Amino acid sequence: DAGVIQSPRHEVTEMGQEVTLRCKPISGHNSLFWYRQTMMRGLELLIYFNNNVPIDDSGMPEDRFSAKMPNASFSTLKIQPSEPRDSAVYFCASSGGFGAFFGQGTRLTVV
Amino acid sequence: EDKVVQSPLSLVVHEGDTVTLNCSYEVTNFRSLLWYKQEKKAPTFLFMLTSSGIEKKSGRLSSILDKKELFSILNITATQTGDSAIYLCAVSNTNAGKSTFGDGTTLTVKP
Numbered sequence: 001d002a003g004v005i006q007s008p009r010h011e012v013t014e015m016g017q018e019v020t021l022r023c024k025p026i027s028g029h030n031s032l033f034w035y036r037q038t039m040m041r042g043l044e045l046l047i048y049f050n051n052n053v054p055i056d057d058s059g060m061p062e063d064r065f066s067a068k069m070p071n072a073s074f075s076t077l078k079i080q081p082s083e084p085r086d087s088a089v090y091f092c093a094s095s096g097g098f099g100a101f102f103g104q105g106t107r108l109t110v111v
Numbered sequence: 112e113d114k115v116v117q118s119p120l121s122l123v124v125h126e127g128d129t130v131t132l133n134c135s136y137e138v139t140n141f142r143s144l145l146w147y148k149q150e151k152k153a154p155t156f157l158f159m160l161t162s163s164g165i166e167k168k169s170g171r172l173s174s175i176l177d178k179k180e181l182f183s184i185l186n187i188t189a190t191q192t193g194d195s196a197i198y199l200c201a202v203s204n205t206n207a208g209k210s211t212f213g214d215g216t217t218l219t220v221k222p
Contacts, residue, residue: 033210043154043199043212091153099145100201100210102153 004103006092012109018080021106024073025094033100034067034077035091043091049075082110113138115213117200123219128190132216134200135182144176144183145210147199154199157185190220 005024013019025032033048047057049069057067064083069075079086087109093100114137124130136144143161147154158167160176160183167174171190176183187194197215204211 035212042214045211095210099143099156099159100203101156102147104153 004092004094004101006090006103006106008106009104010107010109012111013082015083015110016081017110018078019082019086019108019110021077021090021092021108023075023077023092023103025075025092026096026101027073029094029096029101030072031095031100032069032075033091033093033095034075035093035102036088037091037105038088046077079108082108084110086110113202113204113211115200115202115211117198117213117216119216120214121217121219123221124190125221126191128220129186129188130190130218132185132187132198132200132218133182134184134213136200136202136211136213137181138202138204138211140204141178142203145201145203146174146183146185147201149197149199149215150195157198187218190218192220192222194218195220 007022031050034046035043037043046059047067048055052069065079067077089105089107091102091105093102116135118133143159145159146157148157158174163176163178171188174185197217199212199215201210201212
């Protein structure tokens with residue numbers, strides 16, 4: 001298995017633009033997590049899905065953030081409109097039981 | 112709310128030293144405790160601990176969990192410069208495996 005696959009690896013966008021981050025979890029894993037990591041706030045859980053259903057989105061910063069999981073092999077995290085303070089590394093992780101396995105992350109820079 | 116506290120926040124040692132990293136937690140419906148190593152990119156999975164008193168070992172790294180006192184330690188013996196990284200502790204609850212991360216311990220191993 002190739003592991004958790006995220007795209008793009010890097011994204012630079014202008015303030016106000018829409019940004020879509022993509023994630024393909026490990027096949028067979030039924031939980032998927034979106035995290036954001038910054039120097040100031042560390043690793044924060046934004047939202048997680050179980051069997052494609054959002055279970056807890058309390059970590060989503062505000063309405064500008066939305067996440068979907070239309071099927072077991074794909075998820076998106078969308079920011080619209082983006083702001084400079086959204087600049088961070090966004091990780092997707094999946095789990096089939098106990099441990100979460102992370103993708104390589106998307107480094108987002110909003111200028 | 113689940114909580115994970117790691118100590119120390121940072122540590123500088125010389126090659127050959129032994130280090131102990133600490134992780135204390137509060138979690139409802141404990142399922143597992145996880146240790147990750149993060150270098151420049153995504154966290155990589157080290158250990159999953161579910162039972163008290165059973166040491167997990169991988170090379171120079173070992174970890175143990177105390178579910179009564181709600182903490183875990185990660186030991187690294189004969190440290191090498193390649194051990195320099197952020198070490199993250201996370202606890203997973205039974206609610207679809209949601210993980211809460213600590214702020215991490217930044218370990219720097221000098222030659």
